Amino acid sequence: MNLLKVENVSMIFGGLTAVKDFNLNLNQGEIVALIGPNGAEKTTSMLAVSGILKRNPGSVYFEGEDISSTEAHKLVKSGISQVPEGRGIFPNLTVLENLSLGAYLRNDREQIKKDRDWAMDLFPRLRERSGQIAGTLSGGELQMLSIARSLMARPKVLLMDEPSMGLAPIVVEEIFRIIKYLNKENNTTILLVEQNALMALLVSNRAYVLEVGTIINEGPSQDLRKDEAIQKAYLGI
Amino acid sequence: MKQKKTLLTVIAILVLFLGVFWADQTLDSYKMRILNLCAIYVVLGLSMNLINGFTGLFSLGHAGFMAVGAYTTAILTMPDVVKGQNFFMVPMMKPLDTMHVPFFLALLIGGIFAGVVGYLIGAPALRLRGDYLAIATLGFAEIIRVVFTNLQSITNGALGLKGIPESSNIWWTFGVAMVTVLFIGSLINSSYGRAFKAIREDEIAAESMGISLFKHKVLAFTIGAFFAGVGGGLLGSLMGTIDPLMFRFFLTFNILLIIILGGMGSITGTIISAFIITIGTEALRFLDESMTIGNLVIPGISGLRMVVFSALLMIVVLFFNRGIMGTNEFTWDRLFAKFGKKPLVKGGNKQ
């Protein structure tokens, strides 16, 4: 079932076209990756989908409904949760408070508590630090917190923007293991924007390649991994 | 060619000269006073625009510099007898009570003192960023005002100074305004001016290009303070009386309004809006007083004029962010471009 459909979106800033004719599909249960070099405006595209930047022109549909002009903060209600670039953790709140913020729109206190426990089971390190001010956490822990927080909204779709950014390789592996787990065991549908093409192609079902604002390639990740051009450009082969 | 442009500028100045001459002969004293005020506000507006508009420093202390200039000029130009009459509560400090210099010198010294104060304030304050600079400068201006209110033997405290010789006439005000325009204009077009604008746009980039942030900020601040002092001196000698209450934040607000309306990076804009605001203030005076239309008397409400001005400021900042001119200037090139002639540059191409 198609959950997210991005149709012919272009992003134009003051006369400069950053993204051109961006088309993307995301189906239930998939992990779809958006890869490309730095400066490919991957994050711009993500922000277009998430509604933080206005899309002009083009449309975005979620579960068939047009969310092109929906404001970012209403998307959570619709079922789209985000793990923003740079984590977006509030350093002045505790780990627990950050988690609770993820469930901001929910009112079912009992269930929220259960979900919090589940999240902390998933990320035991967060349980250890639950009362700590989030500003004291390490990069990897912040990323885990960000992911856990976004899950608190019980989203239908998770938008993850550059989760590996700034993290040590061993931590990156753990994060991607978690992403795979969430998809397999929890059936979370994920749209992943990543600079680390290898990891992204290993973990995703399908991928789009974005270069200089346009999609130059797309298809099953397995096939893209074997594509020579991609191997040369992104996989260091 | 450059010579043609200089010629045009000289002609323009001559035209202005003739205009001032005509005004002096023809217009009544009320209108003359307004014109004088316009010119003084051009000087004040430009002095503030240099700091806030061109260098991008949010300084709210302008009234302080004006106070320094106004009091200095007044003290140096008042005749001894008048001084004696003013300082009836506490005698004036010697040797100020017999000090006396020609008007031009008094203005200059007033400006220099104000500049020195600007330097003293700027040196510490300009290390602060944005909002903090604003309140620090506001604080300094208030300190100056409170100090002046208390230095009974120098400034006559809250009583103020009355009977300042009205040495300002149309020639002085327009003359000083002209000098200010030319000076600040050439400063802006020099390498200093470019440095100021670079600092306004992006401090970090400016610094990495080798521009000493601090040195240039202090320079802009001090020069701005100098002209504010001169403007203050002119103002005092136009009005004839000054007192500390004149130099409250409200005065800074007025000038701020002028430079925002005109466009914070434009000399031309400041000149235009100085005239508009000054004339407008007079024109809107009727709002404060009663109006008689036919047989109907509409009572005036004191303060309505200021409500209009405050609302005007809000509207400009909410909707017309860039002011009248934005950062544009009136130049001969633009004028000719508008009329389709080729610009007067060396080897200009046919348009």
Added chain:
Amino acid sequence: MMDISTFFQHLTNGISLGSLYALVAIGYTMVYGTLRLINFAHGDVFMMTTYFAFYGVATFMLPWYVSFILAIILTAALGMLLEIGAYRPLRDAPKISIMISAIGASFLLENLAVVLFGGRPKAFPTVNLLMDSIQLGSVSIQKLTFVIPVVTILFLVGLLYLINHTKTGMAMRAVAKDYETAGIMGVNVNKTISQTFAIGSMLAAVGGIMWGLKFPQIAPLMGVMPGLKAFIAAVIGGIGNIKGAVIGGFILGIGEIMIVAFLPSLSGYRDAFAFIFLIVILLFKPTGITGEKIAEKV
């Protein structure tokens, strides 16, 4: 030297004044923490409260407690209106624009007050039971002088509870740090900012009423100096930090009274002291007493 009873009187006056500054300072610090804006109009909002209270009693013949409560509610509404009209449209504009808008709003309120209420001072309603004095040993102190800090502390405790232990408070703290991300979490940023203004204005209103009780002459420009001083208090304490605002308020209030008490010849410079405090703090520790060192942004 001064005898102990006079000292005690000065101290209690200082604490009272400090409380008033603290209440108004909280509003400044909350708004700055959220929008990085110096709400120049805050002091004038404080002034409007006293007029609302005045007209409530004088024109509408309401009992003082009703009038006061209404005045507080109206002021909270005024604060929210101010945000919607003067600040929200400029949220993404260059910082200087919103500051100018604040200055404009301040002057607009002051002059509107002159036009609507007249420039001549009016007498704030008196509440007799607070005017009586209590005897403490050889010293006689107005009940009001004690009531003010007590009321302040009560409101402060309530506010801190709200900020630190409720969902609304958490949203406010999140929005203050990063309103975009807060929005992604589903927080209604506009509503949260409105709430911030409402609470800040409400506290200023409480301060305004108590100010009116203590200094019964009200005038359109009465909010200017206290507003500036309250802002300075917020800066001294560490702008953006509520506890800091309170600390700053007390430092300023007690300091102002004490300096004038010990050096009466300098009483004319009373207002300048706050500004001198400000300059000193800005030069040596700009982030204030509770502030952290801000790293140079590169």
